[in-house]
Structures are given as C-alpha cells and as structure tokens.
Amino acid sequence: xxxxxxxxxxxxxxxxxxxxxxxxxxxxxxxxxxxxxxxxxxxxxxxxxxxxxxxxxxxxxxxxxxxxxxxxxxxxxxxxxxxxxxxxxxxxxxxxxxxxxxxxxxxxxxxxxxxxxxxxxxxxxxxxxxxxxxxxxxxxxxxxxx
Numbered sequence: 001x002x003x004x005x006x007x008x009x010x011x012x013x014x015x016x017x018x019x020x021x022x023x024x025x026x027x028x029x030x031x032x033x034x035x036x037x038x039x040x041x042x043x044x045x046x047x048x049x050x051x052x053x054x055x056x057x058x059x060x061x062x063x064x065x066x067x068x069x070x071x072x073x074x075x076x077x078x079x080x081x082x083x084x085x086x087x088x089x090x091x092x093x094x095x096x097x098x099x100x101x102x103x104x105x106x107x108x109x110x111x112x113x114x115x116x117x118x119x120x121x122x123x124x125x126x127x128x129x130x131x132x133x134x135x136x137x138x139x140x141x142x143x144x145x146x
Contacts, residue, residue, distance in 0.1 A: 006110055009110055010111060010114055013106055013107040013110050016107075017104055017106075020099050020103045024096040027089065031089045031092075037082055038079070038086055045075045048071055048075060051068065052069070
C-alpha cells in the first residue's frame, strides 16, 4: 500500500514560504520608504543649519534667529522620530527574514522527507516485484520438471 503522500503538505509549506516572502518584501519596502523620509528630513535639517549660518554671517534680526532655532528643534525631533521608526522597522524586517528562513527550512525538510518516503516506497515495490518474479521463476521451473 502506498504511504501517505506529502504533496498536500509540501504545497502548504510552499504557500507559507510564499506568504513569508511577500511579508518580507512589504517590510523591506516600508523600510526603504522610512529611510528615504529620514534622508529628506536630515537634508532639511542640514539646509536649516546652512541657512542659520548664512543669516548669522549676513546679520539678521534676533526674531529671525529664534525662528530658525525653533524650526531646527522641530526638525531635530522629527529626525529622532524617523530614526526610531526606522529602527523599529529594521527589527520587523529582521523578524520577517527569520520567519522566511524558518519556513524555507520547513519546506526543504518536507521535500527531503517526501523524497525519502518515495525512495522507500520504490524500494518496497522493487522488493515485491523481485519476490513475484522469483515466485514466477520457481513455478515455471517446477512445471518444466518431468
């Protein structure tokens, strides 16, 4: 009798692996967007510092310098928030990557198990066939005897 087929289990494992790949891809996309946003905010901060230096060299009013400093403080806080978000997303990406690795290993284990099961079944069938051929040969030999 043929043993339980692993085909359905293997398909399920492949589906899990595909889902894990998609989740990792989405997490990487979010990480890239957060990275881009962080770069934009850091560029804005650099531009503000440059503008502040330029205003100080040219000579400006105290009110304008206070506004620059307030804006710089706001953008610094935004940079910190973006960095925190990016770090959280990087942790999520690492988790998704580990999940993908685990699902990939699980699928490979099932594939190997299926191969071993099929090989064992082929060996079983070959033994049965050899036994039947031996029996046919013995019966044929007994009939030819006078």
